[in-house]
Amino acid sequence: xxxxxxxxxxxxxxxxxxxxxxxxxxxxxxxxxxxxxxxxxxxxxxxxxxxxxxxxxxxxxxxxxxxxxxxxxxxxxx
Amino acid sequence: xxxxxxxxxxxxxxxxxxxxxxxxxxxxxxxxxxxxxxxxxxxxxxxxxxxxxxxxxxxxxxxxxxxxxxxxxxxxxxxxxxxxxxxxxxxxxxxxxxxxxxxxxxxxxxxxxxxxxxxxxxxxxxxxxxxxxxxxxxxxxxxxxxxxxxxxxxxxxxxxxxxxxxxxxxxxxxxxxxxxxxxxxxxxxxxxxxxxxxxxxxxxxxxxxxxxxxxxx
Numbered sequence: 499x500x501x502x503x504x505x506x507x508x509x510x511x512x513x514x515x516x517x518x519x520x521x522x523x524x525x526x527x528x529x530x531x532x533x534x535x536x537x538x539x540x541x542x543x544x545x546x547x548x549x550x551x552x553x554x555x556x557x558x559x560x561x562x563x564x565x566x567x568x569x570x571x572x573x574x575x576x
Numbered sequence: 577x578x579x580x581x582x583x584x585x586x587x588x589x590x591x592x593x594x595x596x597x598x599x600x601x602x603x604x605x606x607x608x609x610x611x612x613x614x615x616x617x618x619x620x621x622x623x624x625x626x627x628x629x630x631x632x633x634x635x636x637x638x639x640x641x642x643x644x645x646x647x648x649x650x651x652x653x654x655x656x657x658x659x660x661x662x663x664x665x666x667x668x669x670x671x672x673x674x675x676x677x678x679x680x681x682x683x684x685x686x687x688x689x690x691x692x693x694x695x696x697x698x699x700x701x702x703x704x705x706x707x708x709x710x711x712x713x714x715x716x717x718x719x720x721x722x723x724x725x726x727x728x729x730x731x732x733x734x735x736x737x738x739x740x741x742x743x744x745x746x747x748x749x750x751x752x753x754x755x756x757x758x759x760x761x762x763x764x765x766x767x768x769x770x771x772x773x774x775x776x777x778x779x780x781x782x783x784x785x786x787x788x789x790x791x792x793x
Contacts, residue, residue: 511723512748514680562641565634565670567677568723 501543501555504572505564506536539563551575578791581608581618585639588626590771597771601784603791610642620657620790621648623664625769635678635719636666645671657790658763662717665765674758674765675732676724682748688716691768692743693754697736701764703785710743711782713768720767721748735759
């Protein structure tokens with residue numbers, strides 16, 4: 499079963515990657531006032547149980563995929 | 577003679593310099609391997625710089641789960657001296673053995689040069705140099721901005737855990753903080769490279785203070 503973990507920089511945390519991308523987009527003429535760059539992880543977990551899949555995704559996100567000091571995460575099952 | 581273990585992770589690149597620095601200050605260098613669980617009876621541990629696991633995910637985030645890290649955590653909890661330099665600092669922060677986390681330099685550039693560091697707190701890690709004195713040690717990093725929420729910073733300061741600040745803002749680190757310890761004071765981390773500043777041939781020997789602490793413990 500697929501679990502998708504979205505990791506985003508927390509509000510107020512400096513995001514040099516997003517800033518660089520934003521500058522490039524603005525250089526191309528797109529009016530973008532801010533870009534925040536995060537990460538996507540698609541996990542194919544060894545279970546067909548949606549609740550168990552979500553639990554695995556949340557645990558992996560909290561323990562490994564994100565760092566609570568600077569990032570928040572969202573777990574999507576299916 | 578004090579035995580100092582230097583851990584080689586997959587992607588470490590300053591491990592040999594660190595081993596040599598330990599010899600320079602008069603210790604016995606002991607190479608340790610990330611996949612081992614035995615610390616070979618060392619008296620102190622050094623986590624060297626580099627790009628463990630290619631800096632994938634976040635710097636140090638994957639190395640913290642290396643087999644040897646459980647032994648390092650036990651060693652630190654028992655009061656053993658542990659020094660993390662650059663990537664080693666990033667690993668110790670990700671492993672929650674030190675507060676905060678290292679994030680990309682705000683200027684988006686890799687920085688490679690000598691920096692002046694101002695002593696903030698008297699500590700054996702920096703040879704008990706007086707507060708306000710300056711030491712010179714090189715940096716070379718792209719992800720060296722130490723971040724800590726404002727909440728809790730005053731406590732770190734009051735505990736004497738903030739040892740060094742950059743004399744100028746080079747990378748966006750919170751309050752220009754360059755070097756910190758854990759609450760007990762036996763675990764220390766910094767982005768600058770003391771192991772590259774132990775020989776007069778290379779300019780500064782101020783790095784001997786930090787590396788020397790490992791053999792004085």
